[in-house]
Amino acid sequence: MLQCIFLLSDSGEVMVEKQMTSHRVDRAICGWFWEYVLAHAGGDASKVLQVVVSPTHYLFQVYRNGVTFLACTQVEMPPLMAIEFLSRVADVLIDYLGDLNEDIIKDNFVLVYQILDEMMDNDATASYVPWRTTVVKDASNEVYVNIVEELDACVNREGALVKCEAYGKIQVNSSLPGVPELTLSFPNPTIINDVMFHPCVRFRPWESNQIISFVPPDGQFDLMSYRVKKLKTTPIYVKPQLTSDSGNCRVNVMVGIRNDPGKPIDSITVQFRLPLLIASADLTANYGTVDILADQTCLWTIGQIPKGKAPSLSGNLHLEEGLTHLHTFPTFQVKFRVMGVALSGLQVDKLEVRNTPSAPYKGFRAQTKAGRKRCTSKFIKEHHGVEDLPVACDARRYDEPGVVMARFRAQATPPGHGQRVRPCLRLWQRGRASGRARTRGRWLRPCQGVWLRLRTLSPLRMCRLRFLRPRLRASPLHFSTRIHYFLCPQSSIQCHLLLPHHTAACACPTRKSGRNPPRR
């Protein structure tokens, strides 16, 4: 079993030491480890293997955001248990502290100690549903479902798609009282290849009917992750050409839309490592910005592909003396985001909520996540899609200091049960709705649009848009629907769909301070 856990900073300094057993582990082991990191990975702890054998101990390490979590043992134990534990510790710390770095750890070292202590020894409320505290107080009676997908694709030198698969997560943020029973179903579950569930998910219904039935823990969690393999196409293409001749290498990279997903593709970046043996590089782009980073990485930030213009990067790499040809070719990594589309094609059919004391609440929330590097042979494409909301809207945000203007369009077929929606914009500051700053639009029929303008005096933190929908008696769900959009500067749009409580006091999903503050 684990004997000790250390948290090391980026420079190898021991920030926290937590002994677990009587067989104390001396801090010297951290010194040894850091020597090893310097020798084998050039001081970059992220490049070190997760299991390291030192002369005295077996070490397990997990690297997150510049913090190395190091655990020691001297006896046989399942290594994945240690590794998963360390990464769970890291996740919990990130969850509690919002982020992780040397300063944050030091600022909160008492908390870190206590979390470590509780996690190492044992914890969890031993209620009937272990992941849920029995009494969830002040629940605002909401639940959000959020699908985030990442696309892993490999394209080889000939431009052929070698591998293309979507890796998705369904995130749920639940704030429901009592012990609610939730059921989530998909219209097309067969496209899913692999799944991984949160412990709250019951295995039986999935085995038999491919339905996810669960009692959610309070707060945000990953309900499931899945993989959809063998996708046919990627939304954008990247065509790099490198021709080297007489000490010079001509680079030309073109980016364009291959397969329009129907939603704007933004945050496009192309990134590649300059080959070794380069004396100088001279690269320019006709759109976007090109940066050569410190680690010899060329980063081309495009953003959205402009209309009627094909972004391209071109320039020369001057090879070192005596070298006429370039014999290694860099890998191009492409990142981009598409909002409102899940490229895997996975959709959520419905979410049923049962066993809540009052009228059930539910909702969907879509959120875009930042990208993560993925593999390649020649170049990589990455994609973070967002599942379409059941109640879909199209929103554009324009802001100037103190003013929010937004244009909203009801989708051609607003999902759900109503035909009309009515947007309502309201300013939220510090988690509270401010009283006067709100505007309400007119009722929109499908495909109709409206501008809403909201003026505030204080700097804008966040505002929320709500869609009112007419109450529908015939609807099986029998309540009205509102959609909340979070609008904040330099961010994409986050949507909340609330199916409110009968009191109509639609509380904002305030979070406990410090835990996952809504940040961009």
Place this chain on the structure above:
Amino acid sequence: MFGLQASGAAASWVVGRMGTDAHLYDDPDDASIPTLLDSRFDADKLDALKRLLALIAQGVDVAHLFPQVVKNVASQSLEVKKLVYLYLLHYAEKRQNEALLSINIFQKDLSDINPLVRAWALRTMAGIRLHVVAPLVLVAVKKCARDPSAYVRKCTAYALCKLQDLIPEETAALEETVDVLFSDNSPGVVGATAVAFNSVCPNCLPLISKHFQRLCETLPDIEDWAQIILIDIILRYVIARHGLVKDSSIFASSLSLESQGSGNSVPGNGTCGTISNITLLHNYIEEYSGCFDREGDKISSSSMTSSTNNDVVLLLKCTSPLLWSRNSGVILAAASVHWIMAPVEQLKRIVGPILFTLRSSPDATYVMLGNILVFSKTDPSLFALFYEDFFICDSDPYQTKALKLEILTNIATESSIPAIFEEFQDYIKDPDRRFVADTVAAIALCAQKLPSITTTCLEGLLSLVFYESSICKSVHIDGEDAVLVQAILSIKAIVKTDPASHEKVIVRLVRSLEKIKEPAARSLIIWIFGEYSSIGNIIPKITPAVLKYLAWSFTAEVLETKLQILNAAAKVIIHSPEEHLNEFKKIMAYVIMLAACDLNYDVRDRARFVSRILPHCRIDLKGKDSSCQSHNEDMFKELANHIFVGKMPSAYQVSNNYRIYLPGSLSQVVLHAAPGYTQLPKPQSMELIHRTMETTIGVGNSSESINSDAESGSSTYDSGSVYDSESEGGSSDRDAAGSNKYSNDAGHSFDHQNDSLVHVYDTSVDQGQTARDVEENFSSLISTDLTELISKSALETWLDEVPAEPVQASMQTSVARVSLTNHSFDRKPKLHTLLDPSNSNGLSVLYAFSSEVSSVSHLLVCVDLLFENVSTDQLADITIKSEEAAGSEDGLDQTLEGSARVPTIVLDKEIQLLAPQQTAKMVLQAHFHHHLLPLKLTVFCNGKKHPAKLHPDIAYFVQPLLMDLNAFLCKENQLRGVFEYARRCTFKDHLQKFEHINDSTEHTDRNVLVAQSLASKILSNANVHLVSMDMPVTFNIDDASGLCWRFSSEILSTSNPCLITIVAEGHTSEPLDLTAKVNSQDTVFGLNLLNRVVAIIEF
């Protein structure tokens, strides 16, 4: 050892105060910590404790503040308490004596109403690791194992791990608790118990048998860390009990391998390092040779298939949903179970989840790949379809890339190889040259495995060689040539499989010698040329030209190339056809001449050696006739053939010895057996126990599931599986008795005669039981009016006094009291041997503790010594002295304070003379420094010293405290909670007595008899006062439940009262279950006394 979900509620109370402690961390010393600790305000204490934690975090030793911190343990603030606990855990072992100060607070906290406080107290108590406290923790653990709060019970399980570490000698008691906790309702507790089981008694697999089914059912609900451990436990259990499964993959894999291998049998097939099932079994299972034939295909002892055995089916069924877990460790553990136990056709289901973890838990990738490698070596077809998942990521560390390459090589098939090669071609352009070299090596392995692609591979490798050689000319970086060398090595390996058909490749390679300047690469090509110079049609034609070229370039070469040229030339000559021989000889002579004058002595050596061993060259070189050595020529020729042509042993045979460890183990990752690594148990090694179990399972299964936890908890582990049937019968019997007790007379007889449910009970119990039932029926018919029997007046006629105390009311059974004075029991003090006559020239010394009270000091215990001369000679001057100086012991025992003033032993007289066969008596007053440690004495006799040990008996460290029942109960109420300990035990003595008594005559006396025999046993072994004996009044004569004894005593040294209560349960015709309870202010003493009382009862 660890739990999860700190994201739960327990830690959330700290969340409010975030990001405020930076100044404490950066400058913890800027305030006076001791002053803050002594402050009246919790906020100050908190501040001080945080500073201490910061210092600990920075590696500063702040143990000197221990006393000040410890006293804050009594704080009411949970937050302060928590931090004090953190500090305590860190330093308690270092500052043992001070840590003891906190024990009383823990004891008090253990009976707090807040389960969180109870749990923390237990956790910290177990965590501070003091041997002195261990017995207390043991008691606390036993008590908390039945705590109403599941959280506390869970902490109890974790405390067991720590206790095991601390007091390994108490394993039996810990096992008992493990057993109790295994039958808990809460999955969290069961999970924690699995962890405890693993550290307390990992080999105690029979314990699992009665819980197996429930454990399997609970498995999906427990925490993921515990799941990993529990999966391993139940896997081991199933193997130990039922053995391996015949149709599992590890038996079948050899077949699939053969069928796959036979289609494309290649001489070099073994080079891929595939693992046969035999190797696998050999590595997985201990004592493998005992269970399997040498052939390994047939297992002599296991004919079981996975579908016929229920336990195996259950095992697979309960682990397969865990393949969807979010914890990669759980996935791997569940996959290992399938790998070992699942039939081949079910094995496929592990593939998807395992591969998914490569994407979803990036940290687990390396470990996972290491395990996949073993799987893929044994059964390549398993992963063959999923080759895409092993394509290299740019961000992978080098080792991960290498593992993926190896797996890709293993699983490549005819259909997937084109796609894999496409990938390889991209890898060859990778900037990491080491990785490129590995890729090149992998290509060769694939080509050897799949002959259809050999040509393509060779083409590709050749062009790579040319390409690389062109680069190497221009750039010189370290390691740059590695790819080139590896490419040629790969070509060499492929060519070796069938040199004749690849002669064109050899020719092209040899012709590239012009361009390739890299010494390592050149020498390799020269070796290939020498080796295959006589093969095929084309090569022999170019041989003369090449040889000439080599001779020409000899002087310009480096050392290793020169040596290879010599070798190659020698080989050419040995194989050369007659027509070229002369020409070759000339070249050879030239080369040898050059070499003989080389600067390097290795080259000169080699030249001399070659010229010696090749006689025809020697002629030319020396220029003189060597006919005298002609008879040696044949020998030289043979030698030369042997040296230059002989087959080299395959380098890959070594790989068969490479060890494999169980999937998911640390050893499998580090490739050596880590300390504590255990193989799977021997199949069916649990068979014997299993046989006795079989009957129980069949009969008892249904009632077992109905029985409540308390029921199964009451059967101790010691009785274990064999006892199971017994307790089964016993419990149903007890149920029947219980229903009898409360039902009225008519209902009862009606039940027994008509109700079919009751008949089920009757049939389920054994023959003796039914006989007893008949007797019960009979007696129930006689006692026509039960209420009359229970009524006061009836009782008063039978008994001396009326029960009237409040405690009895809660018991809801009628109880009568028998008043017997202490004198009505004959005390037979036990004699112990102090000195054995064989060691002491015939002086025998026996001793017995007496009930006398010392007049000298209250610390002294009176012991009667009995001297006897068993020799034929006279013994003189017998006296006894203590070996230890008074009060030399450390202060471990706090009860004996002020011990320094009291002499260790006081003798009333000395024996001057002891004639043969004469006996003498002496009273020794001894001062034991510890309740358990013996006192070392020296017996002097005839001037000789005889060492002896006087073992203390804690039951005589007390004296009778006379009190009546009301006073007893009053006192008992004061000593509840922390001061109360209980243990269960069994009492059998009365059974022997019953054998002597004809039970038909006086059956009413049975309970009295039991009561008397136990009371006399206690009284003759302990110096206590019998306060009362309560007899149950039931109309079931046999039922002894409710029988209760009360003894009172006073601790000699401290005069604290010490109360003993014993309650019986069960039937007089069977061993009685007793619960002994001690109430004493002196916790350590009380605990030890309780243990002693239990020992007295049981032996």
